[in-house]
Amino acid sequence: MESKHLPKTIEFNRPAKYKALRRLGAGACGETVLIHDENMDCYFVAKKYSPFFSQSESPADFLALFDRFNYEARILFRLNHPNIVRVYSYYDYKEHHTAYILMEYIEGDNIVEFSRRNPSMLDAIFEKVIDGFAHLEGKNILHRDIRPLNILVDKGGNPKIIDFGFGKRLEDASEDAGKSISLNWWCETPPEFVRSIYDFQTEVYFVGKLFEQIITEEGLSGFKYIKIVAAMCERNRDKRYKAFSEVKSAVIAGQFEELSFSHEETRTYRTFANSLCYIIASIDPSTKYERDHDKIIASLEVIYRRSMLEENVPQPNKIASTFVQGSFKYWTSRTFETETLRDFLSMLKSLPPDKQSIVLENLLTRLDSVERTKPKPDLDDDIPF
Structure with missing residues (x-):
């Protein structure tokens, strides 16, 4: 029996239909909407590209922001980790000046709010967040916008790193470091910003400051990894962990030390x-x-x-x-x-x-x-x- 030739292009002419439920938020590139796949009975988040432009901005500005939106989709699509939001598909409607990223829906709260109500779970949350950022580091990807709203925790206590709108592969990030440095950061910025440096050691600092804030505000003196967080927050880069791989090794060592037997x-x-x-x-x-x-x-x-x-x-x-x-x-x-x-x-x-x-x-x-x-x-x- 003669086999048929594989077509050069495969086109499905029955696209999935989703029911829009509610808006979840908005950012520089557009808005996010909670949707429901009626056929599969699954919830997703659709991130729509619909930036606000003033009359003074040119088509080149639109294309630059559109490329950044597309770049975020490509970064996330290559990631597969339990503590990083999953991207399932990308729909490009450039001719209509928009696009959509279809991603995992995380039903939960930002890490600060969740930890405030569940302080006993902070040790495990810290371990998973470090594992997630170590995975990003292994893929050579900088998040570049680490803040409480960008780490969500579901009802089971599983954290998810989200929002890679500023994310960059390390080899592409040096020329664009100023965008992260000029953000309105929620905590004291590290001293390397004066020299326009933003690298993985910088991200270690911001993750450390995030957990330092939670520990301080909630008075969690029994937090297992206080010493590790303190080293992550060191303003002196020579004393700070250089990478998440080092932090992860310290966490593992601490776990085994705690599990040692007399x-x-x-x-x-x-x-x-x-x-x-x-x-x-x-x-x-x-x-x-x-x-x-x-x-x-x-x-x-x-x-x-x-x-x-x-x-x-x-x-x-x-x-x-x-x-x-x-x-x-x-x-x-x-x-x-x-x-x-x-x-x-x-x-x-x-x-x-x-x-x-x-x-x-x-x-x-x-x-x-x-x-x-x-x-x-x-x-x-x-x-x-």
Whole structure:
């Protein structure tokens, strides 16, 4: 069968129709409108190019602003990150002196308003905002208009960086740096503005100042990353983080430092893990593990209550069954000290959920090292049950 030639141009003659719901805002290039796709039952934001021009401005001014609008669409279309607004399509009606950017609708508030009502979520919001700007940095894109209104947070606490009307790729930005420097900034500007410098280190400064404002106004002395924010706000560029990649590394280091375990916690875990692996002879290759913290703790509590007056747990296979959800064989001649179970259970209950997850994942990794085939029958006196 002869295949048909692929046409040079593919044109869909049934464009989607959207229902306009309400205006969301306006800027230098035009306005944004909330729309609804009736067919797909989805909400979008349509950013329309409709700038205000005075009679003194020329067609060249229109074309320059139109090109900037088109440039914003091209920048955003290439980005795909959970903390950066998504662009889905671009409609060019240059012959009618307009264009539209169809983008993700974010139902939420600006970062300052959201944090004011949800101060306990600021740590996680900070981590995600830094991750978003690190992604932009990795793509060599400067936002150039960092302010509270341009970082929205949805109802689930997920921040989104929006409005790239001033955005530029770094190689295109040097000749245009003055536009950002001359903006009516909401905070004290960094000293490099005097030398007409605007780079990623400058953006680090503005993101830092934004979080500094939230921390100060809300009195959030317990904010996890206060020292990092202080370093981001340094007016001395030699002391300030040079890039978001450095800030992200500091955040990750801080997370792991907070999740570190004491010597006693490590000893308790290792004693329990060694004892557990000591009593198990083999595990069926198809067996899965229990990962629910609450179920594991509840099961271990029952076993301990029934063994707390004994030197050793009478049925150590019950401990293994807490973690191993399937077939396994264990050694009847090997013991599991009740004190080891008590100490591990006490430690596990005292840990926050993220550290509980680390303990359990490490324990399951240890179980992965246990023999995965059935033990041989010639094991003398030490025969598995």
